[in-house]
Amino acid sequence: MLSQSSMLHHLHPPPPPPSPPPHLRTLHSVKISHRSLHFSPPSSSFSHRSIIKHISKFPRSCFCYCSDSSTSLPSTNDEFNMELGRLLALLPEEMRRRATEHPELDNLIEVVMDLGRKPLARFPSGDFILSDHPITFQDLEHATSQVGDFAVDNRAGISRTLHRISAIRNRKGAIVGLTCRVGRAISGSADLLRDLVKDEASILLIGPPGVGKTTIIREIARMLADDYRKRVMIVDTSNEIGGDGDIPHAGIGKARRMQVPHTDMQHKVLIEAVENHMPQVIVIDEIGTKLEAMAASTIAQRGIQLVATAHGVTIENLIMNPSLEMLVGGVQSVTLGDEEASRRGGQKTVLERKGPSTFTCAVEIISKAELRVHRSLEATVDAVLSGRAPRFEVRKINTWGLGNMLTIEEEPSIDISFQNHDEILVEDFLEMNDKLVNENEFNSKVATNMVESTYRDEVAIHLYVYGIPETSVIQGIKQLKADDTVELTDNISEADALLALQSKLKKNPRIQAVAKSHHKSIYVTKTSSLVQIMKAIRALISEHTDGSKDFEGEDKMSSSEKMDALEEARLVIEQVVIPKGEPVELLPRSFHITSLQMDLAKECQLQSERVGKEPNARLRILPLHIRMDEGRSTDEIIDTRDNFDENGIDDDMNNGSVYSVDRLPFLPD
Numbered sequence: 001m002l003s004q005s006s007m008l009h010h011l012h013p014p015p016p017p018p019s020p021p022p023h024l025r026t027l028h029s030v031k032i033s034h035r036s037l038h039f040s041p042p043s044s045s046f047s048h049r050s051i052i053k054h055i056s057k058f059p060r061s062c063f064c065y066c067s068d069s070s071t072s073l074p075s076t077n078d079e080f081n082m083e084l085g086r087l088l089a090l091l092p093e094e095m096r097r098r099a100t101e102h103p104e105l106d107n108l109i110e111v112v113m114d115l116g117r118k119p120l121a122r123f124p125s126g127d128f129i130l131s132d133h134p135i136t137f138q139d140l141e142h143a144t145s146q147v148g149d150f151a152v153d154n155r156a157g158i159s160r161t162l163h164r165i166s167a168i169r170n171r172k173g174a175i176v177g178l179t180c181r182v183g184r185a186i187s188g189s190a191d192l193l194r195d196l197v198k199d200e201a202s203i204l205l206i207g208p209p210g211v212g213k214t215t216i217i218r219e220i221a222r223m224l225a226d227d228y229r230k231r232v233m234i235v236d237t238s239n240e241i242g243g244d245g246d247i248p249h250a251g252i253g254k255a256r257r258m259q260v261p262h263t264d265m266q267h268k269v270l271i272e273a274v275e276n277h278m279p280q281v282i283v284i285d286e287i288g289t290k291l292e293a294m295a296a297s298t299i300a301q302r303g304i305q306l307v308a309t310a311h312g313v314t315i316e317n318l319i320m321n322p323s324l325e326m327l328v329g330g331v332q333s334v335t336l337g338d339e340e341a342s343r344r345g346g347q348k349t350v351l352e353r354k355g356p357s358t359f360t361c362a363v364e365i366i367s368k369a370e371l372r373v374h375r376s377l378e379a380t381v382d383a384v385l386s387g388r389a390p391r392f393e394v395r396k397i398n399t400w401g402l403g404n405m406l407t408i409e410e411e412p413s414i415d416i417s418f419q420n421h422d423e424i425l426v427e428d429f430l431e432m433n434d435k436l437v438n439e440n441e442f443n444s445k446v447a448t449n450m451v452e453s454t455y456r457d458e459v460a461i462h463l464y465v466y467g468i469p470e471t472s473v474i475q476g477i478k479q480l481k482a483d484d485t486v487e488l489t490d491n492i493s494e495a496d497a498l499l500a501l502q503s504k505l506k507k508n509p510r511i512q513a514v515a516k517s518h519h520k521s522i523y524v525t526k527t528s529s530l531v532q533i534m535k536a537i538r539a540l541i542s543e544h545t546d547g548s549k550d551f552e553g554e555d556k557m558s559s560s561e562k563m564d565a566l567e568e569a570r571l572v573i574e575q576v577v578i579p580k581g582e583p584v585e586l587l588p589r590s591f592h593i594t595s596l597q598m599d600l601a602k603e604c605q606l607q608s609e610r611v612g613k614e615p616n617a618r619l620r621i622l623p624l625h626i627r628m629d630e631g632r633s634t635d636e637i638i639d640t641r642d643n644f645d646e647n648g649i650d651d652d653m654n655n656g657s658v659y660s661v662d663r664l665p666f667l668p669d
């Protein structure tokens with residue numbers, strides 16, 4: 001960070017001294033002079049809000065930094081409040097007042113101003129209307145006159161701040177909308193990744209827009225330059241990492257920054273950075289095109305530590321993105337030999353990673369407080385391509401906030417164990433979970449859990465995910481706009497339902513047992529594809545909404561019916577079909593239940609078919625030597641497994657409605 005005294009800059013001509021507002025006048029320690037604003041009030045009575053409110057009214061030329069080292073606040077807060085004031089200065093008076101009065105002002109994310117519409121402030125808790133008067137051309141002009149030039153990417157900044165102003169234009173090029181993003185340098189925001197950064201790993205950060213990628217990457221650049229004394233070069237495509245203006249923001253520490261004249265030239269600047277400035281580390285925000293991915297890969301081959309971001313939710317998204325797949329090593333389709341194909345159940349082609357990945361590890365940013373760390377990106381890609389769940393660590397912070405000290409905790413043991421290690425027992429996991437809550441009531445984790453459970457009361461369904469990357473499920477929930485209806489939980493005992501990968505679940509009788517004893521509904525998918533996950537979530541919501549009144553009772557009933565049906569099938573298979581080689585028809589059951597019985601037969605390498613019509617539809621299990629339709633007219637056969645698509649959906653049924661997702665067959669031990 002720059003020293004505070006060096007940050008005091010005087011601008012000419014000096015503005016008339018603004019008179020402090022009454023609430024600041026009462027604080028004897030606030031000193032306002034022609035050239036600078038000094039404040040050193042006692043921390044207990046200090047109000048950031050009142051300072052920001054006042055500062056945002058100052059003429060632009062009056063901005064300065066507090067040079068009084070005796071200030072009782074951390075300098076980062078003072079600096080941030082000054083910078084936030086400069087963003088709020090873009091707004092008309094009424095909007096500014098409403099924004100500064102908002103209780104979450106410190107966490108303001110963006111201000112949105114669209115011509116003819118009411119302006120909005122975006123906070124973590126949601127949108128807030130800043131004025132009842134629609135935005136006019138004058139409002140937009142007032143704002144744009146105070147920012148730098150808009151580049152071809154329609155982004156501009158405010159000099160020496162980290163804010164990003166993005167414009168929306170009409171067909172003639174006039175600005176008709178603005179998104180004013182608040183940028184912050186948050187010290188400690190990359191501490192969860194310090195070990196990787198220190199180990200000189202090349203890191204790819206993936207996350208959806210606004211999740212905090214730039215904030216983390218900026219702090220990584222500072223950490224590498226200041227704490228680990230590396231020669232760091234930032235290729236700053238939209239001046240978002242180092243801020244607007246030619247002198248970079250203090251938030252990047254000693255890291256150097258190269259501006260990019262045109263977004264199309266990012267890849268050229270990347271190569272130039274390596275050839276001209278001898279960097280040990282290159283930091284780059286938003287790799288988005290094939291050319292940029294190629295440049296990044298060239299740099300990695302030259303042994304330079306690379307830290308970069310890309311849009312996406314999961315690594316799977318990058319694998320599927322033809323422009324960016326190179327970052328993860330590329331994907332190729334390989335044709336198998338006959339022997340290998342039959343070993344893999346007849347599959348003729350498989351997808352494989354083409355070569356080494358550009359990055360050593362990857363981090364999926366789930367939220368500002370939670371990261372998924374894939375220590376070996378290559379292992380993750382290999383796992384995804386072969387349909388296995390990848391290994392990752394979940395890293396969370398307990399509390400977060402602007403410039404506050406962050407309490408950081410790693411809890412790989414819990415999440416890793418449950419997502420990836422079948423050998424860790426469900427009971428162990430439940431015990432661990434309970435222990436965490438009981439262990440220490442002063443532990444901030446308890447506070448986090450309490451907050452979580454407050455939220456939980458508001459959502460309808462709590463879902464426990466097993467064997468499927470949670471990030472994909474979160475993406476599915478988001479795409480279905482079901483954030484308010486479905487929430488993931490780490491605690492199986494408080495879940496309403498389980499969503500699991502079939503292959504994983506079948507290998508884990510313990511989790512089946514736990515689910516059974518807790519009377520949980522289980523939704524099973526055959527792969528982790530988004531399509532299947534979304535089908536499962538739809539089915540979950542549909543069933544839960546329809547049956548929520550008597551959910552528990554119904555569930556218990558259907559659970560015992562399932563058990564009976566499966567027990568019946570098991571006895572028939574063990575005592576008649578296999579030893580005597582005779583086909584047997586089971587009792588009439590619902591479509592759902594016969595699906596479970598079918599699965600059981602399949603587990604025993606036996607074929608089965610549905611016969612009869614509702615309400616007499618039933619399953620017929622065949623011994624090995626009898627073909628499926630032998631001895632009966634085809635009309636009699638209602639459906640067989642072959643009539644189902646790869647999701648287990650009955651092609652003829654309800655256009656794949658709630659039955660599109662297999663329910664768990666409770667296999668006998």
Ligand SMILES: Nc1ncnc2c1ncn2[C@@H]1O[C@H](COP(=O)(O)OP(=O)(O)OP(=O)(O)O)[C@@H](O)[C@H]1O
Binds near residue numbers: 184209
């Ligand atoms: N740890 C944090 N605590 C509080 N606010 C944060 C934190 N991290 C980021 N923010 C705020 O969230 C907003 C979005 O952050 P940022 O610009 O880093 O996201 P991003 O993922 O890079 O977004 P985009 O992809 O749109 O560029 C900003 O207002 C930023 O100041």
